[in-house]
Amino acid sequence: xxxxxxxxxxxxVARSLFKPTTLMRAIDKLGFVQADPIRAPARAQDxxxxxxxxxxxxxxxxxxxxxxxxxxxxxxxxxxxxxxxxVRAKRMDAIxxxxxxxxxxxxxxxxxxxSHGRVTNWFGGSSxxxxxxxxxxxxxxxxxxxxxxxxxxxxxxxxxxxxxxPEMGRAMPDKASAAPKMDALVDVIVGKYAPLPAGSLGFxxxxxxxxxxxxxxxxxxxxxxxxxxxxxxxxxxxEWYWPAEERPQSKRWRPDDQVRLLTPFDPVVWDRxxxxxxxxxxxxxxxxxxxxxxxxxxxxxxxxxxxxVIGWGNLAVAEGQLSAxxxxxxxxxxxxxxxxxxxxxxxxxVRAFLKTPRSPSD
Numbered sequence: 001x002x003x004x005x006x007x008x009x010x011x012x013v014a015r016s017l018f019k020p021t022t023l024m025r026a027i028d029k030l031g032f033v034q035a036d037p038i039r040a041p042a043r044a045q046d047x048x049x050x051x052x053x054x055x056x057x058x059x060x061x062x063x064x065x066x067x068x069x070x071x072x073x074x075x076x077x078x079x080x081x082x083x084x085x086x087v088r089a090k091r092m093d094a095i096x097x098x099x100x101x102x103x104x105x106x107x108x109x110x111x112x113x114x115s116h117g118r119v120t121n122w123f124g125g126s127s128x129x130x131x132x133x134x135x136x137x138x139x140x141x142x143x144x145x146x147x148x149x150x151x152x153x154x155x156x157x158x159x160x161x162x163x164x165x166p167e168m169g170r171a172m173p174d175k176a177s178a179a180p181k182m183d184a185l186v187d188v189i190v191g192k193y194a195p196l197p198a199g200s201l202g203f204x205x206x207x208x209x210x211x212x213x214x215x216x217x218x219x220x221x222x223x224x225x226x227x228x229x230x231x232x233x234x235x236x237x238x239e240w241y242w243p244a245e246e247r248p249q250s251k252r253w254r255p256d257d258q259v260r261l262l263t264p265f266d267p268v269v270w271d272r273x274x275x276x277x278x279x280x281x282x283x284x285x286x287x288x289x290x291x292x293x294x295x296x297x298x299x300x301x302x303x304x305x306x307x308x309v310i311g312w313g314n315l316a317v318a319e320g321q322l323s324a325x326x327x328x329x330x331x332x333x334x335x336x337x338x339x340x341x342x343x344x345x346x347x348x349x350v351r352a353f354l355k356t357p358r359s360p361s362d
Contacts (some may be wrong), residue, residue, distance in 0.1 A: 002298065003233045003249045005068040008195045008240060009278045011248035013307045015194070016267045023060065026052040031188040032335075033061070033336055035267045037151055038287055040299035041315045041322070043353055044109060047263035047301075050353045057353055062148045067233050072145040072153070073138075076207040077265075080139050092137055095130070097200060100157045105296045106148045107131040108154070178215045182222040185212060186223045187243070190230060192267050193274075194242035200271045201226065203240050238277070259342040261313050261350065271304045279309045296327065303328075306340060315350065321359045322351055 008314065018029060024051060027033055036044035042058040050056045055112060061239040065072070074080055074269070084092075098113060099105050111130040134155055137143045189204045190196060196204070200246045205223045209216040230241040231248075242248060262269050264285040269275055275283055283302060297314040304310075311328035324347060327335065333339065 001225060003235060004037075004278070007253075008235065010255055010307045011242070011246075011250075011253040012195055012274070013268060013304070014253040014280065015246070016192075017255070017260070018054055020054045023049065023053050023056070023064065024070075027070065029213065031192045032075055034270075035072070035339070036263075037263055037332040038299060039151070040287075041317050042352070043151065046261045046353075047261075048266050050349070051260055051262075051266075054158065056123045056353065065145075066147045073211075075211040076204050077209075078210065080210045084136075088136075089131070091133055092142070094134060095137065096142055096157060099143065099155060101356045104154050107134055109157075110134060128361045167250045168219055179221065179225070182208070182212070182215055183225060186222055186226050190213055190226070190241060190243060193271055194246070194272065195240045195248060195274075196242070197274055197277065198227075198239040198241065200273050203273075236277075255307040257306065257338065257342060259346045260304045260337065261308075261315065262304055263301060263344060264299070266302075273308070279329075281309075283309070283312070299327075300327075305334070305342065310334065311314075317354060320356055322347065322354065322356050 018026075020026070021029070030048075030052070033045050033048055038044070042050075045061055046056070046058045049061060052059075053060070053222055065068055079115075083162075094114065095110060098110065102109070107128065107130055111128045112135075114130055115286065134143065134153070138145065138153070138155065141158055144158045146156040147154050147155045185208055192200070193200070193204070202223060205219055205226065208219055208222070209295050217288045226241070229244060231246060232239055232241045232242045233248075235241075264270075264283075272283065283300075284296065286296055286313055287298055288299065291298075294314050300312040302309045302311075303313050309332075310330070311326055315322060317323075327332075333343075348358070
């Protein structure tokens, strides 16, 4: 059977929105979960997991993280500024000694002790220099996240190992093993975001320079190998890629009848290039867009029904009640009783996830 764009769209939705399971199994299936601090109405990691974990409630990942075999780290979803300086290195040495002496430390404790002042952060805002230094040390592998307190990382020193490079805090790159390790990282990316158009695959492989800077020079070769070993097809002039063992045209990939409100960082909608190909409209994350210029809303959640993203919703909790406003690509909500019932069911799931009751008017 030949593969069509409709096959790819159904495949993309059904393979990502798998049957809800346990928290660890869901994260294993996803490969990784992107975290984001904005809470509207909940953080991105929670909004992603609520569709894929049985009985998930906002904050469950944060609450359970210390006891789970999980590691908070850096990968392809965030650009990292890793440049250092003699002054910065001296400050990091002092912070590391402080963390080793204290055990687990909150950024507030580090800031109170060192008073490093404030700096411009990666998205143009202002943050404590101590917080940024801790983030940088985490990236270098000098620290790890022990837990989060109300969303804020609490750090501990990473155990010293013989193979750790003193100047980086990272394992020294091994050229002989670089290729299979890079291929494994590419497989994690493809496993989460497949099917990927060629441009998106290249973009993500390039971003491995942030998650695995020690192998940055191996990216081009890794991309060549990926194109050769992954499943692929050319549709509408675009080359698409997916795990070689999967068949996008299989009848097993059947989206269900649920309506789902997805975070902007959900793997179904994360790739904006693919989003526009599949659903023929432009979705943009507007949290950092000035309010007068927003078209969808501060944190508009794409609205999925079957295998179509037909609009968006803006959700908020005020005085313990959930409020929801919707917009639709066709201008109006579908005139379908099944859709209305499915949307109501989704809002009830959101209320349970947020632990907010129905209001008398709902």
